[in-house]
Amino acid sequence: MSGPEHGAVDVGVGPRTEVDDPLVEVADLRVGFGGTTVLDGVDAAIDRGTFVGLVGPNGAGKTTLLRTLNGTLTPSSGAVTIDGERIHDLSSKAASRLVATVPQDTTVAFEFDVRTVVEMGRNPHRSRFGGWSEADTEAVARAFEWTDTRQFSDRGISTLSGGERQRVLLARALAQESPLLLLDEPTASLDINHQVRTLELVRELVARGKTAIAAIHDLNLAAQYCDELLLLSGGEVAAVGPPESVLTEDALGAAFDANAVVSRHPVTGSVYVTALPEGRRSDVGAESGRVHVVGGGGTAARYLYVLDAAGFEVSAGALNEGDTDAEAARSLALDLVTVDPFAGVDAAAREAVETRVAAADCVLVADVEVGTGNLPNLRAAANADSVVLVEERPFAERNYVGPEARRVYEELRARARVVDPSSVPAAVAAAVEESAPDGSTPSQSRPT
Numbered sequence: 181m182s183g184p185e186h187g188a189v190d191v192g193v194g195p196r197t198e199v200d201d202p203l204v205e206v207a208d209l210r211v212g213f214g215g216t217t218v219l220d221g222v223d224a225a226i227d228r229g230t231f232v233g234l235v236g237p238n239g240a241g242k243t244t245l246l247r248t249l250n251g252t253l254t255p256s257s258g259a260v261t262i263d264g265e266r267i268h269d270l271s272s273k274a275a276s277r278l279v280a281t282v283p284q285d286t287t288v289a290f291e292f293d294v295r296t297v298v299e300m301g302r303n304p305h306r307s308r309f310g311g312w313s314e315a316d317t318e319a320v321a322r323a324f325e326w327t328d329t330r331q332f333s334d335r336g337i338s339t340l341s342g343g344e345r346q347r348v349l350l351a352r353a354l355a356q357e358s359p360l361l362l363l364d365e366p367t368a369s370l371d372i373n374h375q376v377r378t379l380e381l382v383r384e385l386v387a388r389g390k391t392a393i394a395a396i397h398d399l400n401l402a403a404q405y406c407d408e409l410l411l412l413s414g415g416e417v418a419a420v421g422p423p424e425s426v427l428t429e430d431a432l433g434a435a436f437d438a439n440a441v442v443s444r445h446p447v448t449g450s451v452y453v454t455a456l457p458e459g460r461r462s463d464v465g466a467e468s469g470r471v472h473v474v475g476g477g478g479t480a481a482r483y484l485y486v487l488d489a490a491g492f493e494v495s496a497g498a499l500n501e502g503d504t505d506a507e508a509a510r511s512l513a514l515d516l517v518t519v520d521p522f523a524g525v526d527a528a529a530r531e532a533v534e535t536r537v538a539a540a541d542c543v544l545v546a547d548v549e550v551g552t553g554n555l556p557n558l559r560a561a562a563n564a565d566s567v568v569l570v571e572e573r574p575f576a577e578r579n580y581v582g583p584e585a586r587r588v589y590e591e592l593r594a595r596a597r598v599v600d601p602s603s604v605p606a607a608v609a610a611a612v613e614e615s616a617p618d619g620s621t622p623s624q625s626r627p628t
């Protein structure tokens with residue numbers, strides 16, 4: 181496989197072995213436990229300087245593949261070659277000079293202090309009686325700095341939180357200075373800030389020539405950060421290639437048995453997967469009826485995607501120009517009412533919103549802040565003739581700007597149906613059906 185910077189890539193689905201400059205080659209790998217085959221004929225070739233995301237459902241074999249790549253598990257047949265060396269023929273020290281691993285389980289068997297744990301990353305480079313070199317000191321210092329863990333260096337490893345421990349084990353792996361870095365769920369216990377920092381760091385290391393393979397459950401993070409994805413399903417490679425060629429609705433349906441809509445993220449531009457509730461896959465693209473969505477600040481973007489993909493005629497607004505939800509609506513070519521940022525909803529925009537609300541078979545109010553900018557939208561929703569759905573958030577947690585905002589929102593909520601986020605598409609479908617009784621067709625034409 182090759183990263184974007186490596187020129188032409190084959191975007192076809194299915195295992196590929198033709199790459200420009202492979203660091204890792206996996207040939208017909210079979211791995212089993214007892215009588216059960218877990219990896220069944222896996223082929224892969226991974227270019228230097230590529231960040232590959234290993235994705236797939238629980239039990240697909242991602243961890244097993246990583247543990248076979250680093251030599252911990254021995255395959256029943258097939259081979260793993262890293263930098264021209266068959267990994268299973270090497271001593272564990274020689275293998276550790278080629279591959280470093282950040283494991284999923286961050287438990288460390290003994291109570292070491294953090295500095296000692298990070299320094300262990302240098303063991304593969306040191307001779308039995310060799311002292312501590314300048315290169316060792318520098319590698320450890322860099323690893324601390326990159327992972328923002330120096331402040332833990334004197335603490336016992338077991339006193340750290342799961343996320344802090346994960347960063348320390350990343351530091352140990354970086355101190356190892358191997359050309360290949362394996363990460364098993366590197367963001368699983370990290371807060372959102374450290375998730376992004378960790379993946380940005382991996383990207384930076386990859387830009388400097390390292391090759392990284394990470395098992396990542398979050399398909400959207402994987403799509404955003406990885407050059408290529410390898411989708412494992414039932415121990416086989418179901419698809420491999422750039423994220424947009426791997427994360428297709430059909431491939432996700434087959435591998436995860438999931439009802440998913442694939443679109444583009446309005447801010448990052450990467451492929452974006454939204455899981456739909458069970459049982460609605462057959463309705464993708466098949467729904468009809470008009471839905472007006474009140475959102476703002478990114479609260480509504482995913483509903484705009486999901487409802488549009490389901491086939492509804494969706495309008496949105498009024499939203500500030502440049503707002504994340506406005507961008508999402510625009511990228512989907514939805515019927516959008518916008519106002520200039522901070523200008524407020526003027527009379528023309530209010531009328532445009534009221535026209536759309538009146539024409540809608542259902543109005544959906546996303547988890548918005550209740551403030552001056554949104555009041556005309558919320559008033560229009562409160563006066564709608566059709567079913568109004570409000571995404572639930574406890575009153576106490578809402579941010580009201582003034583008593584009028586609270587009054588309008590309470591009025592709205594008193595007449596609206598409260599829905600939880602996972603049931604929005606189903607609730608909209610039911611609401612639209614109610615507004616078109618006896619099989620009549622819900623409205624389809626756009627208000628002008």
Ligand SMILES: Nc1ncnc2c1ncn2[C@@H]1O[C@H](COP(=O)(O)OP(=O)(O)OP(=O)(O)O)[C@@H](O)[C@H]1O
Nearest residue numbers: 213214218236237238239240241242243244245395
């Ligand atoms: N030591 C073992 N003994 C027996 N079976 C095992 C062992 N390790 C893994 N398995 C089985 O192999 C299959 C693949 O497991 P693996 O951990 O590689 O999947 P995974 O894709 O990483 O899953 P997850 O997403 O849940 O972490 C599973 O069915 C698992 O139960």
